[in-house]
Amino acid sequence: MQPVEHQHDPHKPPHPPQRVHPSIQDVADEAGVSIATVSRVLNSPNLVAPATASRVRQAVEKLGYVPNAFAQGLITRASKVLALALPDIHGEFYSELLRGADGAAKALGYHLLVASAQGTPADADMGLGPVLGLVDGIALMVTEPNDALLKRAASARIPAVVLDAPDPHHADSITVDNHAGATQATEHLLSLVSPRDAYFAGGPPENYDSKTRAQAFLETLKAHGNHVPADHVASGSFSFEWGERFARGLIKDGRLRGAGILAGNDEIAYGIIHAAEAEGLIPPRDFVIVGFDDTRLASLIRPTLSSVRVPMSDAGAKAVGLLVNRIKNPNLPPQRVSLTPTLVPRQTTASAPARPRPPAR
Amino acid sequence: MQPVEHQHDPHKPPHPPQRVHPSIQDVADEAGVSIATVSRVLNSPNLVAPATASRVRQAVEKLGYVPNAFAQGLITRASKVLALALPDIHGEFYSELLRGADGAAKALGYHLLVASAQGTPADADMGLGPVLGLVDGIALMVTEPNDALLKRAASARIPAVVLDAPDPHHADSITVDNHAGATQATEHLLSLVSPRDAYFAGGPPENYDSKTRAQAFLETLKAHGNHVPADHVASGSFSFEWGERFARGLIKDGRLRGAGILAGNDEIAYGIIHAAEAEGLIPPRDFVIVGFDDTRLASLIRPTLSSVRVPMSDAGAKAVGLLVNRIKNPNLPPQRVSLTPTLVPRQTTASAPARPRPPAR
DNA sequence: TCCCGGGATGAAAACCATATCATGAAAGCC
DNA sequence: GGCTTTCATGATATGGTTTTCATCCCGGGA
Numbered sequence: 001m002q003p004v005e006h007q008h009d010p011h012k013p014p015h016p017p018q019r020v021h022p023s024i025q026d027v028a029d030e031a032g033v034s035i036a037t038v039s040r041v042l043n044s045p046n047l048v049a050p051a052t053a054s055r056v057r058q059a060v061e062k063l064g065y066v067p068n069a070f071a072q073g074l075i076t077r078a079s080k081v082l083a084l085a086l087p088d089i090h091g092e093f094y095s096e097l098l099r100g101a102d103g104a105a106k107a108l109g110y111h112l113l114v115a116s117a118q119g120t121p122a123d124a125d126m127g128l129g130p131v132l133g134l135v136d137g138i139a140l141m142v143t144e145p146n147d148a149l150l151k152r153a154a155s156a157r158i159p160a161v162v163l164d165a166p167d168p169h170h171a172d173s174i175t176v177d178n179h180a181g182a183t184q185a186t187e188h189l190l191s192l193v194s195p196r197d198a199y200f201a202g203g204p205p206e207n208y209d210s211k212t213r214a215q216a217f218l219e220t221l222k223a224h225g226n227h228v229p230a231d232h233v234a235s236g237s238f239s240f241e242w243g244e245r246f247a248r249g250l251i252k253d254g255r256l257r258g259a260g261i262l263a264g265n266d267e268i269a270y271g272i273i274h275a276a277e278a279e280g281l282i283p284p285r286d287f288v289i290v291g292f293d294d295t296r297l298a299s300l301i302r303p304t305l306s307s308v309r310v311p312m313s314d315a316g317a318k319a320v321g322l323l324v325n326r327i328k329n330p331n332l333p334p335q336r337v338s339l340t341p342t343l344v345p346r347q348t349t350a351s352a353p354a355r356p357r358p359p360a361r
Numbered sequence: 362m363q364p365v366e367h368q369h370d371p372h373k374p375p376h377p378p379q380r381v382h383p384s385i386q387d388v389a390d391e392a393g394v395s396i397a398t399v400s401r402v403l404n405s406p407n408l409v410a411p412a413t414a415s416r417v418r419q420a421v422e423k424l425g426y427v428p429n430a431f432a433q434g435l436i437t438r439a440s441k442v443l444a445l446a447l448p449d450i451h452g453e454f455y456s457e458l459l460r461g462a463d464g465a466a467k468a469l470g471y472h473l474l475v476a477s478a479q480g481t482p483a484d485a486d487m488g489l490g491p492v493l494g495l496v497d498g499i500a501l502m503v504t505e506p507n508d509a510l511l512k513r514a515a516s517a518r519i520p521a522v523v524l525d526a527p528d529p530h531h532a533d534s535i536t537v538d539n540h541a542g543a544t545q546a547t548e549h550l551l552s553l554v555s556p557r558d559a560y561f562a563g564g565p566p567e568n569y570d571s572k573t574r575a576q577a578f579l580e581t582l583k584a585h586g587n588h589v590p591a592d593h594v595a596s597g598s599f600s601f602e603w604g605e606r607f608a609r610g611l612i613k614d615g616r617l618r619g620a621g622i623l624a625g626n627d628e629i630a631y632g633i634i635h636a637a638e639a640e641g642l643i644p645p646r647d648f649v650i651v652g653f654d655d656t657r658l659a660s661l662i663r664p665t666l667s668s669v670r671v672p673m674s675d676a677g678a679k680a681v682g683l684l685v686n687r688i689k690n691p692n693l694p695p696q697r698v699s700l701t702p703t704l705v706p707r708q709t710t711a712s713a714p715a716r717p718r719p720p721a722r
Numbered sequence: 723t724c725c726c727g728g729g730a731t732g733a734a735a736a737c738c739a740t741a742t743c744a745t746g747a748a749a750g751c752c
Numbered sequence: 753g754g755c756t757t758t759c760a761t762g763a764t765a766t767g768g769t770t771t772t773c774a775t776c777c778c779g780g781g782a
Contacts, residue, residue, distance in 0.1 A: 020518055021438075023738055034762045039740060049760060064516035069495035070434035071738035074767045077382075079431070080491060081474065089463055095456040102450055102477055111492050113442065113474050116463055130441060131472050134430035134495075155425035157381055240661075270661055277663070297658055300601075300631055302638070384768055395732045400770060410730060432768035435737045 022063040030059035042067065073134075081111045082323055083135040084316075087142065089116040092295050093312055097163075100316030101139065108324050110136070132156055137327050139163060139319040159326040161319050164209070172322045172335045174315050178209050181308040181341030182216035185262050185290045188306070188343055192288050192352040193260035195226035201246045201272060202235040203264035210235060210264050213292065217262055238264060243271020251279055258355045259287040266291035266298055266307055273305070273348070283348040294344050303347035310341045383424040391420035403428065434495075442472045443684055444496040445677075446510060448503065450477040453656045454673055458524075461677030462500065469685045471497070493517055498684040500524060520687045522680050525570070533683045533696045535676050539570050542669040542702030543577035546623050546651045549667070549704055553649050553713045554621035556587035562607045562633060563596040564625035571596060571625050574653065578623055599625060604632020612640055619716045620648040627652035627659055627668055634666070634709070644709040655705050664708035671702045 028035045033052060040048045041056040048056075059065070073079045084101055086094055098114065105112050113135060129152070132138075138153050141163035150171065153160040161172040189198055200217040203210035214233055221228045234249075236242035243263065250256040256276060263269035269291035273283060283289050283303055291298060294309035318337050326332060389396045394417060401409045402417040409417075420426075434440045445462055447455055459475065466473050474496060490513075493499075499514050502524035511532065514521040522533040550559055561578040564571035575594055582589045595610075597603035604624065611617040617637060624630035630652035634644060644650050644664055652659060655670035679698050687693060 024740095025738080035739075036741085036762060036764090037760085040761085043740080047760080052760080064518065066494045066513075066517040066519075068435070068738055069492060070431045070440070071767090072494075072740075073431035074429070074435060074738080074769090075740045077767085079495065081495070090456060090460045092453065092456070095451060095453070098459075098475070099451045102475065106477075111474055111476065113472055114459070114463065115472065116467075131430060133427045133433075134440065134442070152427075156427040157425070158427075274661075297661060300635070300658065301662055382768095386768080396769080397732060397734095397771085398730085401731090404770080408730080413730080429768050432737090433770075435739095435768080436770045438737085 021068070022065045023068065024065070026063055027056065027059045027065050030063060031056045078136055078327075079134055080109060081113050081135050082320065083113045083115060083131065083138045084319075085115045085117070085138060085140045087117045089114060092297075093293060096312040097141075097316040100313030100318075101320045102316075103313075104317035104320035108320065110320070110324060112320075132158060137161070137323040139323050141165070159323060159330065161323045161326065163315060163319050170334055172326055174319050174322065174337045174339065176209070176310055176315065177338050177340045178212040179216040181292070181310065181343070182213040182262065183220050184341075184343045185292070185306075185308050186217050186220040188345065188349060189260035189262060189288060189290060190220070190224055192284075192349060193258065195221050195224045195228075197255075197259050198228075198232065199250070199259055199261045200233045201243060201261060201263045201268050202233065203238040203268070205235040207238075210238075213262070213264060235264075236268075238267055240267050240271040240274070243268035243273075244275040245271075247272040247275035251276065251281070256281055257286050258353050260353075261287065261289040263289060263291045266293045266295045266305065269305055269307070269348075270297070270301070273301075284351050284353055287353050288349045290343070290349060292341075298344070299346065303350075306346045306349040307344055308341045309344050311339050315339055382429070383426045384429065385426070387424055388417065388420045388426050391424060392417045439497055440495055441470060442474050442496050443681065444474045444476060444492065444499040445680075446476045446478070446499060446501045448478045450475060453658075454654060457673040458502075458677040461674030461679075462681050463677075464674075465678035465681035469681065471681070471685060473681075493519060498522070498688050500680040500684050502526070520684060520691065522684045522687065524676060524680050531695055533687055535680050535683065535698045535700065537570070537671055537676065538699050538701045539573040540577040542653070542671065542704070543574040543623065544581050545702075545704045546653070546667075546669050547578050547581040549706065549710060550621035550623060550649060550651060551581070551585055553645075553710060554619065556582050556585045556589075558616075558620050559589075559593065560611070560620055560622045561594045562604060562622060562624045562629050563594065564599040564629070566596040568599075571599075574623070574625060596625075597629075599628055601628050601632040601635070604629035604634075605636040606632075608633040608636035612637065612642070617642055618647050619714050621714075622648065622650040624650060624652045627654045627656045627666065630666055630668070630709075631658070631662070634662075645711050645714055648714045649710045651704070651710060659705070660707065664711075667707045667710040668705055669702045670705050672700050676700055 024035045024038050028038045031038065033056060037048060037052060038056050041053045045053055069079065082105060084098070086097070088094060089098065102112055113131065132152065133156075135158070137159035139161050140150055140153075142150075142165050150160060150162065154171070161174065163174050164176050165173060186198070198217075198221060200214055202214050205211075214235070218228055218233065234246060236246065246268070247256060250259060261269075261272060263272060269289055272289060276282065276287065281287065289306070291305050291307035292310070294307040298305040298307045318339070322335055322337060326335070385396045385399050388399045392399065394413060398409060398413060399417050402414045406414055430440065443466060445459070447458070449455060450459065463473055474492065493513065494517075496519070498520035499510070500522050501511055501514075503526050511521060511523065515532070522535065524535050525537050526534060547559070559578075559582060561575055563575050566572075575596070579589055579594065595607060597607065607629070608617060611620065622630075622633060624633060630650055633650060637643065637648065642648060650667070652666050652668035653671070655668040659666040659668045679700070683696055683698065687696075
């Protein structure tokens with residue numbers, strides 16, 4: 001409860017004694033200077049005499065003055081806040097991304113406003129409408145080619161960068177070279193098993209990342225001169241359960257033993273391993289498998305999971321970097337940054353699996 | 362590249378044809394109304410004639426007008442943005458918290474500005490100084506009793522809530538009842554092993570959560586009528602490596618077999634299990650162990666890890682709820698919300714471990 | 723016919739910090 | 753000693769929106 005100041009002197013309206021938020025004028029009065037001087041003390045201290053400056057600082061302290069960021073922004077047209085719009089913020093993947101973005105933002109003197117599409121209709125603006133005018137730029141990640149928000153940003157002339165998107169609408173973009181990553185992983189698998197034993201257990205069929213990985217898998221197999229049976233490439237979802245289902249399908253047909261599997265992500269791989277384990281089948285003894293994303297879990301489970309590491313933290317940091325760069329140089333041509341994933345081989349591909357029977361030749 | 366408008370007519374300064382950000386005045390001109398009417402269309406549409414409203418909306422659309430949030434905030438003194446200041450944003454723990462907070466914020470029409478102490482000195486304001494005037498409130502989590510930011514918020518009269526903190530400075534607070542959680546877990550362990558075989562592998566010695574958990578562990582043991590040897594309660598850090606070190610210490614002395622361990626968090630538990638496994642010791646056959654936090658990993662590793670689930674997502678959501686409530690009712694007495702963790706028993710405590718030798722009696 | 727009420731709209735104040743320009747004083751120069 | 757510089761500071765325009773108050777016009781009641 002704020003102390004009720006003395007209630008005498010009712011004829012002195014300009015500055016009531018105890019306002020909720022003191023303004024620069026209150027500080028100026030308290031220090032006996034003009035508002036211009038207060039502003040200078042706060043922004044370019046070297047322009048003001050030391051004695052005055054310290055008097056002003058005392059007044060600031062005493063009143064608990066915090067410059068009104070709105071008034072500041074109105075003049076400077078900058079809030080030092082960037083919006084980061086993600087499909088979701090849950091899970092290690094986004095956590096990493098956020099960490100990279102946060103670090104870069106802090107280093108560049110910016111702040112991050114996060115927004116997630118969690119539960120909002122896919123084509124909405126993630127509730128960002130009201131703050132569009134508040135942020136200096138937007139880093140946007142979309143899983144499906146949905147760019148309602150991107151279009152709004154463009155029409156409002158707000159700098160934007162797109163993370164990992166199929167069709168960067170002439171905006172800056174960061175992409176992950178899923179093709180290269182999946183190719184690497186597939187080559188690795190093919191060094192252990194025959195192309196005819198290779199499988200791809202993908203994520204959602206409409207997911208761009210997943211599609212790209214599937215395509216790279218197919219192309220690599222073809223490059224090894226092999227026709228790929230359609231049922232060797234499956235899609236489902238990025239989930240543990242789908243991995244289990246996939247594995248059970250393979251087990252039922254007796255095709256898991258000796259197989260080399262590329263999973264759409266680590267989740268799926270864990271599901272596959274889990275379901276296989278229930279049948280006594282363990283990698284790399286009975287089959288080999290590579291995941292995607294290199295989640296922290298990959299090195300904690302036994303056997304440790306070979307996986308393709310996607311540098312999400314870098315992606316977040318680069319996105320912020322690109323965005324800040326664009327804010328400072330609005331007329332640059334569109335920039336594109338591509339990040340290359342790297343294969344991290346672990347126990348699940350440490351050796352070639354036992355073959356149930358010699359390859360028919 | 363923006364289209365360069367016709368360059369004739371150099372004598373008409375009031376509103377250059379294509380400004381970067383159209384203002385409400387531009388919209389008003391375009392629609393042939395006053396700015397007051399435009400504002401009304403946007404804020405209380407029922408006060409304006411339908412025909413006029415639609416004309417204004419067309420103009421808004423045409424110009425890609427986005428209200429300047431700074432000017433708005435200057436008047437309304439609200440940004441609908443809340444700051445969420447965390448010690449770190451990495452890892453599942455914070456990810457969960459963030460998810461809960463984000464969901465609640467969205468539901469209440471707010472946005473979240475995240476800030477982490479990552480790399481900043483412990484007593485700094487996390488670089489939040491510049492945006493203090495921009496946010497409507499702050500949710501703050503501190504691991505150590507550091508409240509520089511809290512003090513600043515208080516002196517600037519910015520609503521604040523403290524997450525999981527020892528000394529809520531008369532601010533609203535959310536706490537996790539670590540004591541109850543650890544007591545539950547310890548009781549569970551004591552149903553499987555003798556009190557003399559119980560160990561606590563804690564986190565950082567100065568960490569409040571860890572201290573509380575240690576204390577509950579001790580009290581529970583004492584309640585079971587047992588003196589607890591000092592070396593049964595250790596502290597280190599919240600890390601996998603510390604868990605490994607702790608386990609190796611126990612193994613060296615031949616005390617791991619038959620032990621019942623409460624780990625300060627899941628990380629530590631994983632480290633212990635990992636180090637034990639290297640020696641062929643596996644829970645629950647050779648020892649039993651309970652973690653803390655119930656990370657997703659707990660149910661994915663084999664054996665699955667018993668753990669104490671801390672409802673971080675709820676904590677985040679409640680924090681935002683409390684904060685918004687305080688913003689709307691600034692004169693409420695300080696609120697305190699306590700969240701109770703729940704034990705999730707899994708395989709690592711599925712049965713009593715084999716005892717190396719009968720207890721000396 | 724006159725007046726009143728109310729719906730629709732406009733004019734202008736207020737919000738607060740920054741930046742430009744102006745002013746005053748002190749210091750340096752020939 | 754009168755001049756120009758330089759330094760410290762003050763006065764003021766500016767930014768864009770919300771909101772209050774005033775105005776205008778129209779229709780209905782007396």
